[in-house]
Amino acid sequence: MTDSENFPASPGEIEPAQPSAPCSGGPTRRGLIQGAAGIAAAGVVLARPNIVRAASETPVKVGFIEDESGNLSIYGIQKLHAARLAVQEINDGYTLAGGPVGSGCLGTMGLYSPTPPTLTSGPGAKLNIINDGGTPSEHAIVTADTEEILIPSGEKGLLGRPVDLVSSDGQSNNTLWQQLARRMIQQDKVDVLVAGFASAEREAIRPIVDQRKQLYFYTNQYEGGVADGYTFCTGAVCEQQVIPVMQYMVEKFGPKIFTIAANYNFGQLTAAWVRSFAPVLKAKVIGEEFPPLEVSEFSSVIAKVQAAKPDWVMTLLVGQNQSNYYPQAAAAGLHLPMASTVNMAQGYEHKRFTPPSLANMHNAVNYMQEIPTKRNQDFVARFYKMFPNDPYLGQMAQNTYFTIHLYAKAVRLIGTTDQEKVRRTLEAGWAIEAPEGTVFLEPATHHASHYIRLAATDEKQQISFVREWPMIEAWWLQRLGVNLVRHPEHKQYTPQEDPFFKMFG
């Protein structure tokens, strides 16, 4: 239990809560969302005014499964702690700024538009692959300029009930994950499930989630493609990370790319993205290597990279064994610029590895604790006040943090924890002021747009952010025509199902 002194002003008396400032500091999408905040779009979103009820005995249960032991625990413990922080803040009477962005637009659009609606474009818009980056352009969104993102929610807890974090350790064991998911859903009857690091874990529990119609958040960065009516994915996906980092690397270092990717789902799929989008960026993948996850000795990979002479290397290596690549490459004198979507932001390799193993590494991230904005520094301070001994606060932890706040906001708005209604409310389209920046939850795809920054390391593995894209959508599922509001489905798409990728094998 932390004290609340480190939080901004304590809310005095609890007032009947307004829907916590819908759209305050939220986005306005020119031509689309203007004034939308005021329009209480019927049926779905504001069906019931929010009333603070008498404190009830039954808490709101947030089910939470992560790996607190085993191989993946360096990520799982971060996420658990971030979830604790979010629950603590909710119970202390705080919320993150934000609200439904288009109660009159996007949610409705999702329900009635024949083509999937997006935030950046209306119906029938063209595929907008890359935001130019840098300064917001005519077509970019207007982000909130507030730095005070943690604001009083008007009540302690949620709907007058305390929020409980029901957490379990999945121990990197898929069978245990299934058992725990069943227990959370069937026995603990959690109101929402926030769980999953590895894609395998998500895929292990998704059938159970679907069978029981459980509201489920997956907060990890992943390979993309999950289109599931009961699942919301709030982490970054390939199109948000791969293409920005490639664009930067090609501009800065040259067009010849060598990809080293873990030989499993994430690595294969992400490598397919790199291969397919290189021609779009006038670059070329001149070599690819897929070492198995078990491999920890990389001399032949390193030799191949040296022989191919690329301008830079895309490293999509995963797990303990494969992280050996970096010190081995550095020791072998391979000092090419590197890009990645997995390292640093989660496993804080730049802090763990001795320089210069991870020097000259680039990663497009939606969050790292080094982000120099005030809202982030406040967040980092709150986190370390609660967990002073933690080694790092990473991307997935931040995603978990804002996701739980987002859920609480939706519940507060609709006034019930009824999962079907909360899901419908979330499908109105939401913005939330996360530590990274403004994040939009897109109704049609159940994915989030992110504020993406390009983090680069110097010789001493210090982080600097060399470019930023204030909003990149998860546009790929939109391109495939996924509209979960109108056509709920329960599958994971792979790039092979998209004709664009087929052109590149």
Next chain:
Amino acid sequence: MMRMLQLLNGPHDLGRGRGFWSGMVLLAAAFLAYPTIASSFSATNVAYYLLNIPMALGLSLLWGYGGVLSFGQVAFYGIAGYTYGIVAGNLQDFAWGTEAGVLAALLAAGLSAAAFGYFLFYGRVAAWIVPILTLVLALLLATFLGLTAGYQWRVGDIQLGGYNGMTGIPALQIGGLTFQDYAFFYLVVAIVAICYVALRIWVNAHRGQVLMAIREDVLRTELLGYDVRLEQLRVFVIASVLAGVSGLLYVQWGNYITPSAMGLQQAALPVIWVAVGGRDSLLAVAIATFLLNQLTYILSSGGNQSALVIVGALLVAVMMFAPEGIIAGLGRLHWLHWLRARRRAVPSGPASSGK
């Protein structure tokens, strides 16, 4: 029929006689009645503790009765699980599609065990190489399946799925009945009961005696005129098909399987269950499998990270202080009196009258 009952009551497992079998019937009745008081969640969980028993019984037969240790039974568990996923997944819209999946899965487990076992037993490798090679087989399969993430790795409509595994595996359907929740629980209880009874008859029948003869003395058995290689291969195939039965039940339970089901830690578990229970008693192995699965679940779902340490320590302690197994040891204590009483009834003569 009487002969079957006699064999069932035979000496090569714990427990005999009217009292024991009444107890077993009561136990079975208790399992059958369990769903009336339990939630479908608890029933599903208990089904999980039970569904590994066929694999454990198979390993008990192979190791405890036959003296051949395999670390790779999970390989056949996985082969059956994946085969069922592929066949039943492709045929699920047809009548008898899932049954065809079951058949294909058991065949795949049996045939692959026969092929692999041929190399092991007809190559007459040393006893300690069998566990190492079976382990290598399991790891090889796990590695291979982990690499099948690409779109090219599909059979019909079914994607192998690499590390993320194969999802959406259909539940078994017979007629209009789909084996889920309570129905699945009953299915598991029935299969476990059938496996136990059948194996108990088997070990007390002639083949079981030959198996124990091989465990005691390979050369002696061979020089009685038995083809030891064939006998070992036969029991290896039976044990692997039983592992396949568990694999089948597992994919029904979770509608899902990943390569990690054949990984290093999973491979360790059957050996632990069998060793802790008492490898030369089917009953002890079944009980230990149930209890240890429950223990692991309780420890880990309570957020306790020391589950692996505790299970490992248990294994070491058992191997050091009770190599015959904890449950078998306890069981023998109890049955000792009964045995002694019985022995007195046997005319004792030859020991003294032999000259």
Next chain:
Amino acid sequence: MSGSERIPLSRREGGSKVLPELASILYQFGTNAAFLLLSALGLIVILGMMNIINLAHGEFMMLGAYVASFAVHRGIPFPLAVILAFFATGAFGIVLERLVIRRFYGRELGALVTTWGISLILAQGALLLFGPYMPPIPIPGGAVSEGVFSFSVYWLILIGISIVLVVALTLVYRATPFGLQARATMQNPSIARSLGIRTGRVYMLTFGLGAGLAGLSGALLAPATSIAPFMGQQFVAPAFITVVVGGGANVIAGAVGSSTFLSLIETPVSLTLGTFYGTMALLVMALLIIRVLPAGISSLGARLRPAVAR
């Protein structure tokens, strides 16, 4: 200590393209072989001399890496830390032998299962005690370059060290009183005992030596890997494959032979087809060897006591 300087091996500008290619292949071959040999060394001593199949071998290597990491981050120079790892892991091995392993002489399968239990305890115990990872050890030495390729000095040193270790081990077993006693005990424990050799002590020291060598290898490989509780798993398969393929009457020669042979297979396959196929080739090769060369296996098996069943 900085890995950034690159010393050119050859001064010829635009010289032959063959030489660097050849050097690169040789280097990879050497590192692959050294990796296999180092992974297998401790295992081979324990198996060859005692008939104990030590499935906790990977965890002994993990212990060595942990000790080295501790030492290095308390200011002890890396070479000293490696030696410390040898003695610390060796001492741990001796304690373990006295407490547990000695009950299992003549019961190979019992030892196999027990050491597996020990490996679970050690790995998860390390996680509980020290957390999910240890601070890394920087790779000593820089790199030398030849053409477009550059090679890690440290791996070159490791290749040298593995040769030195093999020679030293051979000398210990050929030319010291302990080696003589060990070989006598290995051939016939009861006769050795009747000749006044304290076979219990020989077993204890042999197990300690095997454990120490595992720790030494773990410490030596630590800079090239991430030091974590489950790091031992990555060595288990290569180590056992090396041992099973090695076989032969002379364990040390067997290990040298099989690591050389396996890397001869692995290196070209990795280079032409990819790392995945390299690893697969290693595993498939092991299975084939076992089937095609039953003599290798049987000569290995014949040395085991005749207890075929238990």
Next chain:
Amino acid sequence: MVNDAMVNDAMVTGGGGPVLKAERLCKRFGGVVASDQIDFNLERGEMRCVIGPNGAGKSTFFALLCGILPPDSGRVILKGRDVTHLPAFRRVRMGLGLTFQTNRAFHALTVAENLETARRASASASGAADDAHFRAAFGAFDLAASSHLPARELPHHQLQWLEICMALRRGPDVLLLDEPTAGMSPGETMYTADVLKTLSREGLALIVVEHDVAFVRKVAETVTVLHQGSVFAEGPVEVITQREDVRQIYLGRTREAAA
């Protein structure tokens, strides 16, 4: 099954000549020659003792005859059929029975189960006449009373007898016994000798590898002496045991071992 049928044919056609025959059997281990050009013939109904000092190659010869070891060169002919490349269990199915130097009955099984295991070794059933040997031995050794005891509870000599009965259970034509009386008291040894002699008289061919000269004198007609892997002498028991050179290698070695 096909093989068994062929084996049965061989049994039918293989009458006449010696029932078991070894031709120029050689086996070496490294530099040690364990068997050196051994020629050996055993007639039907013959009782032969093979003796020799420790290390003379008796056990190797025994292993070569029953197929535990493959010979480097030479042939083994059982009932007229070349069995040199047949695995041990096939030779057993053809009519070879044997016991080991150390007792190797199955301790976990009962006496009855041990015998049952021996009886059902293969599909090819044995004739009723052959069964007579077993019944005679079983009666003589008085094992019926302990049928339901686990073998581990039998006294030592009865275990030896049980093993002989197991070897006889399927009605072999040739019985190979490796030191069948090791560890028995003199009384038990002589009783065993009597039973074996009876069996031999009833037409069973026997080879007994032995150490105990008293026992050899009692049972054998012909004795083969092995020394350093080859046949040193062969002949009637009275002649051989009187020969000075035989006594020398035998006693010399014995004295050495005692020293």
